[in-house]
Amino acid sequence: MWKWLHPYAKTERTYHLCQSLLPWFSLLGLLVIVVATVWGLAFAPTDYQQSEAYRIIYVHVPSAVLSKSLYSAMAIAGFVGLVWQVKTSFMAMVALAPIGATVTFVSLITGAAWGKPMWGTWWEWDARLTSQLILLFLFLGVISLYKAFEDKQQAGKAAGVMALVGVINLPIIHYSVEWWNTLHQGATIMKFDKPSMPAEMLWPLLLAILGWALVSGAIFLIRMQNEIIRREIKRPWVVELAIKNASASKGK
Amino acid sequence: MAALMAILKRDLALAYRQRAELLQPMMFFVLVISLFPLAVGPESNTLQVIGPGVIWVAAILSSLLGLERLFRDDFQDGSLEQLMLSTTPLAMAALIKVLAHWLTSILPLILLSPLLALFLHLSEPMYWALLKTLLLGTPILSLIGAIAVGLTVGLNRGGVLLALLLLPVFIPLLIFATSAVESASMQLQYTAQLAIIGAMFLFSLALAPFAIAYALRVSQT
Amino acid sequence: MMHFEDFSSFLDMGGYGLYVWLSFGVTALSLLILWLDSIFSKRSLMSQVLSEQARQARIKAATEKSVKGDSV
Numbered sequence: 143m144w145k146w147l148h149p150y151a152k153t154e155r156t157y158h159l160c161q162s163l164l165p166w167f168s169l170l171g172l173l174v175i176v177v178a179t180v181w182g183l184a185f186a187p188t189d190y191q192q193s194e195a196y197r198i199i200y201v202h203v204p205s206a207v208l209s210k211s212l213y214s215a216m217a218i219a220g221f222v223g224l225v226w227q228v229k230t231s232f233m234a235m236v237a238l239a240p241i242g243a244t245v246t247f248v249s250l251i252t253g254a255a256w257g258k259p260m261w262g263t264w265w266e267w268d269a270r271l272t273s274q275l276i277l278l279f280l281f282l283g284v285i286s287l288y289k290a291f292e293d294k295q296q297a298g299k300a301a302g303v304m305a306l307v308g309v310i311n312l313p314i315i316h317y318s319v320e321w322w323n324t325l326h327q328g329a330t331i332m333k334f335d336k337p338s339m340p341a342e343m344l345w346p347l348l349l350a351i352l353g354w355a356l357v358s359g360a361i362f363l364i365r366m367q368n369e370i371i372r373r374e375i376k377r378p379w380v381v382e383l384a385i386k387n388a389s390a391s392k393g394k
Numbered sequence: 395m396a397a398l399m400a401i402l403k404r405d406l407a408l409a410y411r412q413r414a415e416l417l418q419p420m421m422f423f424v425l426v427i428s429l430f431p432l433a434v435g436p437e438s439n440t441l442q443v444i445g446p447g448v449i450w451v452a453a454i455l456s457s458l459l460g461l462e463r464l465f466r467d468d469f470q471d472g473s474l475e476q477l478m479l480s481t482t483p484l485a486m487a488a489l490i491k492v493l494a495h496w497l498t499s500i501l502p503l504i505l506l507s508p509l510l511a512l513f514l515h516l517s518e519p520m521y522w523a524l525l526k527t528l529l530l531g532t533p534i535l536s537l538i539g540a541i542a543v544g545l546t547v548g549l550n551r552g553g554v555l556l557a558l559l560l561l562p563v564f565i566p567l568l569i570f571a572t573s574a575v576e577s578a579s580m581q582l583q584y585t586a587q588l589a590i591i592g593a594m595f596l597f598s599l600a601l602a603p604f605a606i607a608y609a610l611r612v613s614q615t
Numbered sequence: 616m617m618h619f620e621d622f623s624s625f626l627d628m629g630g631y632g633l634y635v636w637l638s639f640g641v642t643a644l645s646l647l648i649l650w651l652d653s654i655f656s657k658r659s660l661m662s663q664v665l666s667e668q669a670r671q672a673r674i675k676a677a678t679e680k681s682v683k684g685d686s687v
Contacts, residue, residue, distance in 0.1 A: 179639070183625075183635075183639070184618060184619060184625060185618055186618065187618060188618065188629070193629040193630070193631065194628040194629035194630075194631050194635060195628070195629070195631035195634055195635065197628065197635050198634065198635055198638045198639075201638050201639055201642040202638065205642070240649065240652075241649065244645050244646070244648075244649045247645060248641065248642050248645050248646075251637075251638070251641045251642075251645075252638040252641065252642060255634045255635075255637045255638040255641075256634065256638065258634055259631050259634050357646065361646075361649055361650055361653055364650075364653040364654065364657060365653050367657060368653065368656050368657050368660055371657075371660045371661070371664065372660060375660075375663065375664055375667055376667065376671075380664055381664055381665075381668050383661075383664075384661045384662075384664035384665050384668070385665070385668075387661050388661070388662075388665060
């Protein structure tokens with residue numbers, strides 16, 4: 143683990159790795175997400191129960207899937223940073239947090255917009271929506287704890303501990319909310335049951351998840367670079383890089 | 395062991411001298427709960443339905459108020475740094491400090507709970523269930539809360555941040571505790587909920603001291 | 616095969632147009648804001664690096680000057 147990670151503990155090397163991965167992630171991500179969205183919106187067949195409203199699935203499910211993966215990724219980054227004292231790992235954690243919060247927010251809004259035609263209300267205390275809401279609070283907690291510290295080294299460690307506390311709690315929260323929901327569930331609530339999705343609906347969904355993952359990856363790479371520059375603002379290689387960038391943009 | 399006993403005695407003595415400050419969360423607890431009958435109306439049926447939830451939410455909020463005291467003074471006067479340099483394992487010392495805190499600022503809240511159960515017209519089985527969940531559940535508040543206090547002790551404006559960090563984490567506890575009381579109100583068994591709360595308590599008892607010790611080390615640098 | 620017959624039925628989404636387009640709109644907007652924020656903060660960081668560098672150079676020049684002034 144250490145041997146594999148060691149080269150990327152050097153910030154300069156990580157910065158250039160991000161730079162070389164960025165075009166791939168951005169272009170491929172944009173392509174896949176556009177194809178999946180157009181496919182899902184215009185070409186996929188309609189659902190016999192929910193008619194066209196089910197098309198919200200092509201943004202709701204990818205954002206919900208991504209939100210949980212991003213929280214886990216953030217917590218893993220925090221764990222690696224705490225255990226192996228890798229500075230870049232904390233930077234990755236900080237870069238992931240706002241992406242995760244945005245994606246969770248999107249899953250909440252789309253969940254509400256789906257709930258209105260299906261349940262008749264914008265907000266239903268449904269188990270999944272409720273745990274997404276709590277997940278959003280956990281993301282915001284980690285972000286605001288990080289922002290509260292002046293010393294960013296300390297901030298990384300503190301936010302890492304909080305992310306780990308959150309990730310241990312996440313299954314408990316999920317389980318408890320699910321259980322609470324079955325206790326209090328009224329008879330009127332309609333559940334989405336999708337026993338088996340036909341392939342023409344499933345393919346664009348899988349593609350959309352892939353596209354979202356790639357786009358989040360691209361944004362992560364940019365934010366990771368930002369974190370590196372922010373922390374190493376006086377290092378000679380950063381200065382050189384900035385001068386090179388400035389002259390390149392003048393040349394255009 | 396002697397060192398740990400000394401820490402416990404010292405913390406209890408300090409708390410005794412700061413009685414006035416300890417009373418504030420208790421007053422807050424009683425006040426918040428007496429607001430509810432005024433806001434929702436005094437019908438005993440309504441109060442009975444919302445009672446367990448109200449008492450638990452108020453208990454969580456008032457424990458948050460007192461939580462900051464846990465390491466603040468020791469951090470400011472440097473005795474926390476001395477504790478880290480001493481041979482006593484920091485995790486054990488932190489656990490003892492959490493115990494002292496629980497005894498001085500949470501236990502009084504639990505002792506007040508019969509009065510509040512009267513305020514909210516809780517039935518007798520409901521009250522016993524509430525008492526059991528409070529006894530098992532509030533140590534979790536102190537243990538997990540202490541991690542966040544350890545992390546934010548170096549910040550000047552930690553108060554609201556502390557609530558923001560901790561409230562989402564306390565949600566499972568709130569769910570299981572209130573549901574235990576609700577089951578009791580319907581004359582149902584609630585050992586399952588108590589067992590889950592007990593499991594959460596043991597789990598946090600095993601892990602939290604190390605997290606608190608780490609958090610304090612992060613804050614001290 | 617396109618599922619909708621014409622563009623207006625595509626916009627209508629079987630009567631659920633508001634909800635579907637609201638979802639997709641909010642999603643696109645949020646991702647766009649996040650992306651723009653990342654890009655712009657990168658740009659401002661780069662210019663911060665340069666201004667920090669210029670400041671350091673000025674400080675260096677000023678101290679050299681004052682040292683020379685003292686020796687003369």
